[in-house]
Amino acid sequence: MAMRILLAVDDSPSSRAATTAVINQNVPANTKVTVLHVVDPLYHMSMYDSSGPASAIEKIHQERLAHGEAMVKRTAALLQTAGFEVTTSVEEGDPRKMILKAAADCSADLIVLGSHGRSGIDRFLLGSVSQAIAHYASCSVEIIRDSSAIESEKENSRSANSEKCGHPNCTCTTKSGKYCSAQCEAMSQIPDIDCRCGHPDCTGRAH
Numbered sequence: 001m002a003m004r005i006l007l008a009v010d011d012s013p014s015s016r017a018a019t020t021a022v023i024n025q026n027v028p029a030n031t032k033v034t035v036l037h038v039v040d041p042l043y044h045m046s047m048y049d050s051s052g053p054a055s056a057i058e059k060i061h062q063e064r065l066a067h068g069e070a071m072v073k074r075t076a077a078l079l080q081t082a083g084f085e086v087t088t089s090v091e092e093g094d095p096r097k098m099i100l101k102a103a104a105d106c107s108a109d110l111i112v113l114g115s116h117g118r119s120g121i122d123r124f125l126l127g128s129v130s131q132a133i134a135h136y137a138s139c140s141v142e143i144i145r146d147s148s149a150i151e152s153e154k155e156n157s158r159s160a161n162s163e164k165c166g167h168p169n170c171t172c173t174t175k176s177g178k179y180c181s182a183q184c185e186a187m188s189q190i191p192d193i194d195c196r197c198g199h200p201d202c203t204g205r206a207h
Helices: 013-024 054-080 096-106 125-137 147-161 182-189
Strands: 004-008 031-041 083-091 110-114 140-142
Touching: 004 013, 004 096, 013 054, 013 110, 013 140, 031 054, 031 096, 054 096, 083 096, 096 110, 096 125, 110 125, 125 140
Parallel strands: 004 031, 004 110, 031 083, 110 140
Antiparallel strands: none
């Protein structure tokens, strides 16, 4: 029996990573993939003005649908090249509900989606969506994070939790206390000694 995968996509790095994850999975040769993009209703858009001209609203709506169609076609081409049997779908509605409905409709064995994302000017695969899918789906769910985003978050965390050693001539950083080491603390009290904190990148000297 063929394995069935539902791949929910937008145009974010996490979503592209999800596509790559599907391609790289060791799955049966006859695996079928449904590529889904969900377009949020216009009233979910922060820029939406209900008093705007109906023609302008309809134009935006059609552009978003066309963007979604192009996106799923590009994704389908990548999957087909990798040997998957692919169908595509662009739906409008709440992403959580539509992803779960699509998974049920295609009898998915696995849902794959990015952890966070944006589609054009809309928010799409947000953390709350992926968490809802993981909680309510009746099949397995794989949530993919973009590796570059993970590294960026780690770097931001390191920067937020570290500060420069309090000694004016030391280039080390410290995560707790004012000084990077007891030696640097001693150096602040006896300024005519070398800094011997032991950090390989420390060039601190008192004189």
